Amino acid sequence: MKTINHSQLKKLIRRHYEQKIPFMIYGCFGIGKSEVIKKTAKEIAKDNKKEFVDWNYISDLEKRTLIGNTKGKFIFADERISQQEPSDIKGIPFFTDGFTEWKVPLLYKVMSEPEADGIIFFDELNVATPMMMNACLQIIHDRCIGNVALSKNVSIFGAGNRGSIDRASTFEEPYPLKDRKSEFELNAPSIDEWTSWGLSNGNDIDSRILGFLNFKPSRLLNVDFKSKDKSATPRGWHQLSKLIKDVNDEEILELLTAGRVGEAVSIEFMAFLKLNQKIDVKELLENPEKAKEIKEIDLKYAILSTVTEYFKRHRETKTLTQIIKLCCNIEVEFGVLLMRFVKAVDNQFFMDNVIKIKEFQEMEKSNSKYFFD
Numbered sequence: 001m002k003t004i005n006h007s008q009l010k011k012l013i014r015r016h017y018e019q020k021i022p023f024m025i026y027g028c029f030g031i032g033k034s035e036v037i038k039k040t041a042k043e044i045a046k047d048n049k050k051e052f053v054d055w056n057y058i059s060d061l062e063k064r065t066l067i068g069n070t071k072g073k074f075i076f077a078d079e080r081i082s083q084q085e086p087s088d089i090k091g092i093p094f095f096t097d098g099f100t101e102w103k104v105p106l107l108y109k110v111m112s113e114p115e116a117d118g119i120i121f122f123d124e125l126n127v128a129t130p131m132m133m134n135a136c137l138q139i140i141h142d143r144c145i146g147n148v149a150l151s152k153n154v155s156i157f158g159a160g161n162r163g164s165i166d167r168a169s170t171f172e173e174p175y176p177l178k179d180r181k182s183e184f185e186l187n188a189p190s191i192d193e194w195t196s197w198g199l200s201n202g203n204d205i206d207s208r209i210l211g212f213l214n215f216k217p218s219r220l221l222n223v224d225f226k227s228k229d230k231s232a233t234p235r236g237w238h239q240l241s242k243l244i245k246d247v248n249d250e251e252i253l254e255l256l257t258a259g260r261v262g263e264a265v266s267i268e269f270m271a272f273l274k275l276n277q278k279i280d281v282k283e284l285l286e287n288p289e290k291a292k293e294i295k296e297i298d299l300k301y302a303i304l305s306t307v308t309e310y311f312k313r314h315r316e317t318k319t320l321t322q323i324i325k326l327c328c329n330i331e332v333e334f335g336v337l338l339m340r341f342v343k344a345v346d347n348q349f350f351m352d353n354v355i356k357i358k359e360f361q362e363m364e365k366s367n368s369k370y371f372f373d
Contacts, residue, residue, distance in 0.1 A: 030233025
């Protein structure tokens with residue numbers, strides 16, 4: 001099976017949506033399969049100037065009001081197939097005038113509207129029982145349920161784990177089902193990809209986590225099936241970032257980290273945080289040339305998180321100027337990464353003020369492509 005990265009996945013989602021060809025993505029748990037599909041769906045809706053409607057987060061009443069009212073809307077429905085019964089997909093039969101007809105679920109009634117547009121996303125498809133997979137087959141193959149046909153604008157996507165590789169309780173998909181869709185395997189994001197995602201608008205990943213993972217990239221996805229310890233995944237780090245926001249109590253930090261990404265990784269993470277205590281940020285910013293004296297690689301990564309945290313508390317032009325001077329006194333790769341961290345704290349403030357700083361103009365000539373992406 002062809003392996004792809006997250007950037008390629010976005011492009012493939014768009015192409016399959018345009019051509020209305022079913023699409024299936026496999027990969028390790030916690031690496032962002034479902035999130036990329038949903039995020040790309042939002043982007044498609046925006047590009048088409050349509051209102052994004054998350055079917056899973058609206059009330060039953062709101063769902064019913066969509067019948068006859070789908071124009072201008074892009075509906076995204078996440079169907080967790082492993083948690084459903086065949087009747088949730090196929091509906092139920094009923095008799096009328098001596099004939100059998102099917103009462104289809106509300107989602108498929110809405111998605112059969114001529115002007116309906118959107119994506120039906122069958123998540124955990126290969127974790128579902130063979131009976132459930134067969135229930136999905138007609139939708140994927142014929143784009144209909146009984147005598148109810150889906151709108152020509154609706155696309156069908158799916159996602160699943162890699163069976164024995166991920167220790168997931170999967171079932172073998174019927175060959176007719178596999179033959180009806182494109183299939184790819186998603187690689188775990190690289191640390192550069194995840195850092196870029198973590199620094200993008202709305203994600204706000206804790207700078208302590210970004211500093212640690214750039215220091216030890218292998219811990220972004222740390223899965224050991226032989227161990228009873230919890231695995232570390234990109235999803236786990238994302239959730240941990242929310243848990244430790246504004247938390248500085250060492251005991252609570254250690255407990256939260258161990259509970260979300262595993263005890264072994266938490267020991268390393270806490271050791272990294274202790275390095276931060278060795279750095280006098282105020283002294284370093286006032287005397288940036290002292291950064292050249294720091295040789296330890298772990299301390300250099302610790303500078304990224306400690307300086308970023310300091311900037312969050314002192315969002316001033318003076319502080320930004322000091323940080324730019326610091327960037328000029330450390331290796332280019334660390335300087336550029338620190339600039340990206342700081343820019344993510346307040347993009348507007350950064351862009352409005354950094355161009356006024358003389359030292360930045362020299363950096364901008366050769367390194368702007370790294371932090372103005």
